[in-house]
Amino acid sequence: MSSLESRKNYLNACTRCSSCKWVPVVKSERFAHICPSVVHGRFHAYSASGMLINGYSLLSGTVAYGETLNDSIYSCSMCGGCDVSCKTNFADLVEPLDSLYALREKIASENQQPQALKAIAQHLRALGNPLGLPPERRGEWTAGTGLGRDGNGPASVLLHVGDDAFDSSRWPQLHHVVDLLRRHGLSVATGGVQEPDCGALAFDIGERQLAETLARKTAAWIQASGAKHLITCSDAAFSAFRNIYPRLGVTLEGVRIQHISEWLAEHPSPPVEGRKKEVVTYHDSCKLGRLSEPYQPWTGEWVTELNSLPVRTGAPKTRFGLGGVYDAPRQALAAAGAQVVEMERIREASFCCGAAGGADACQPGFAATAGRHRLEEAVATGANTLVTSCSQCSRHLDRLASEDGLALRVVTLVDYLRERTTTEQPIETGVPA
Numbered sequence: 047m048s049s050l051e052s053r054k055n056y057l058n059a060c061t062r063c064s065s066c067k068w069v070p071v072v073k074s075e076r077f078a079h080i081c082p083s084v085v086h087g088r089f090h091a092y093s094a095s096g097m098l099i100n101g102y103s104l105l106s107g108t109v110a111y112g113e114t115l116n117d118s119i120y121s122c123s124m125c126g127g128c129d130v131s132c133k134t135n136f137a138d139l140v141e142p143l144d145s146l147y148a149l150r151e152k153i154a155s156e157n158q159q160p161q162a163l164k165a166i167a168q169h170l171r172a173l174g175n176p177l178g179l180p181p182e183r184r185g186e187w188t189a190g191t192g193l194g195r196d197g198n199g200p201a202s203v204l205l206h207v208g209d210d211a212f213d214s215s216r217w218p219q220l221h222h223v224v225d226l227l228r229r230h231g232l233s234v235a236t237g238g239v240q241e242p243d244c245g246a247l248a249f250d251i252g253e254r255q256l257a258e259t260l261a262r263k264t265a266a267w268i269q270a271s272g273a274k275h276l277i278t279c280s281d282a283a284f285s286a287f288r289n290i291y292p293r294l295g296v297t298l299e300g301v302r303i304q305h306i307s308e309w310l311a312e313h314p315s316p317p318v319e320g321r322k323k324e325v326v327t328y329h330d331s332c333k334l335g336r337l338s339e340p341y342q343p344w345t346g347e348w349v350t351e352l353n354s355l356p357v358r359t360g361a362p363k364t365r366f367g368l369g370g371v372y373d374a375p376r377q378a379l380a381a382a383g384a385q386v387v388e389m390e391r392i393r394e395a396s397f398c399c400g401a402a403g404g405a406d407a408c409q410p411g412f413a414a415t416a417g418r419h420r421l422e423e424a425v426a427t428g429a430n431t432l433v434t435s436c437s438q439c440s441r442h443l444d445r446l447a448s449e450d451g452l453a454l455r456v457v458t459l460v461d462y463l464r465e466r467t468t469t470e471q472p473i474e475t476g477v478p479a
C-alpha cells in the first residue's frame with residue numbers, strides 16, 4: 047500500500063473549509079494568505095485542500111497525470127503554512143502537509159514528477175549534491191581556515207555547512223562562524239568533502255528512499271566524528287534533523303543539535319561602536335520555523351467511532367509549528383543593536399519565500415510570485431533591510447529585490463551580525479559552550 051493510500055482517512059477528513067489558504071489570525075486583507083501556491087494559482091486546486099482532492103482522485107483513477115495536474119501540485123514549496131492553519135481548526139484530523147509528502151512520494155515512485163526534480167534526484171544519487179556539481183567542490187570553502195578539505199576531527203563541535211559549501215559568496219560567513227567558535231574556546235571539526243547531503247530536499251521532492259539513504263549516511267558521518275555537539279548553518283538540515291529524520295527512522299541520539307542562530311544568541315558579540323540603531327525586518331524561514339518543530343512518529347491505530355467515524359488512538363501532541371526556532375535570531379539581532387519591526391505574517395504563520403521544496407527549480411514562476419509577495423510585505427514595514435537565517439531564502443529574495451530595483455537590502459543573519467558586531471573585544475567567560 048502506498049503512503050498516500052494509507053492516508054485515505056486524512057484525505058477524506060478535509061472539509062473543504064479553505065482555512066489552509068489563510069493565516070490563522072488575519073491582520074489585513076493584503077497579507078491574509080498563508081499559502082503561496084494560492085497567491086500564485088488563484089484556484090482551489092492550488093490550495094492544500096485542492097491537492098488533497100487531486101491526491102484522492104489519483105488514487106481512484108479519476109484524474110490522469112499531465113502538465114495541468116503537475117502545475118498545481120508542484121507550484122508549492124512544501125512550506126507547511128497550510129498545516130498550521132488547518133490544525134488551528136481541526137487539530138491533527140487532516141494534517142495536509144503529511145499528505146502532500148505522501149502525494150509527491152507516489153508521483154515520484156511512478157516517475158511522473160517534473161523533469162527538473164528528476165534531475166535533482168539524479169544529481170543527489172550520482173554526485174551527492176542537488177546542484178550537479180563535482181563532489182570535491184564541497185570542500186573548497188575550507189581553504190584558509192586551517193580545516194582540512196577532507197574534514198578533520200575529533201573536536202568539541204562539528205560544524206555542518208550544507209549547500210553553502212558550493213556558494214563562494216557564502217564562504218566569508220562560514221569563515222566568520224569558524225572564527226567565532228574558536229574565539230569561544232571551541233575546537234571545530236567539519237566534514238569538508240566528506241559531509242553528505244542531509245536528504246532534506248530529496249524528502250521534499252518525494253524521493254523518500256533516497257532521503258533515507260542520505261539521512262543514514264549523514265547520521266553515520268556525525269556518529270563517526272565523535273562529536274556530541276553539532277552546529278548547522280543550514281535551515282533545511284536543521285529541519286531535517288528534528289522533523290524529517292524521525293519520520294525516516296533515523297536517530298541522532300546523544301548529539302546536541304543546534305542551529306547557528308541559537309548559538310549566536312547564546313554568545314552575542316558586542317555591536318560595533320558608534321553605529322546607529324538600524325531598523326530591520328526579519329523573515330522566519332519555514333525550515334527554521336514551523337518545520338523544525340520536533341516530530342514524533344505516531345504508533346497508534348485507527349478505530350471507528352459512532353458507527354462510521356474513523357478516529358486515531360494515542361495520537362501524539364498536535365504540532366502547530368510553535369516548537370520552531372523564532373526567538374534566537376531576534377535576540378541575536380537585538381544584541382547587535384538592530385531594531386526589529388515585524389511583518390504581519392511571522393513565526394509559525396510566516397509566509398514562505400517560495401524557493402523551497404524544489405519549487406525554484408521546477409516552478410520558477412510560482413517561486414517568483416511568492417517571493418515578490420513576501421518582499422511587498424517586508425517593504426510595507428518601512429525597514430530598509432530584511433534579515434533571514436536561511437541562505438536559500440536570502441538568495442531568492444535578494445535576486446528578486448535586485449531585479450525589481452527595490453530599496454530593500456536582503457542579508458543573512460550571520461552576514462548581518464558579521465557586519466554589525468565586533469570581535470575585537472575580549473570574550474566574556476562563563477558562557478555555555
Ligand code: SF4
Nearest residue numbers: 060063064066095132
Ligand atoms: S486541508 Fe484543512 S483547512 Fe484546508 S480545506 Fe481541508 S480541512 Fe479545511
Ligand code: SF4
Nearest residue numbers: 081122124125126128
Ligand atoms: S505547503 Fe505551502 S505552498 Fe504548499 S499548499 Fe501548503 S501552504 Fe501552500
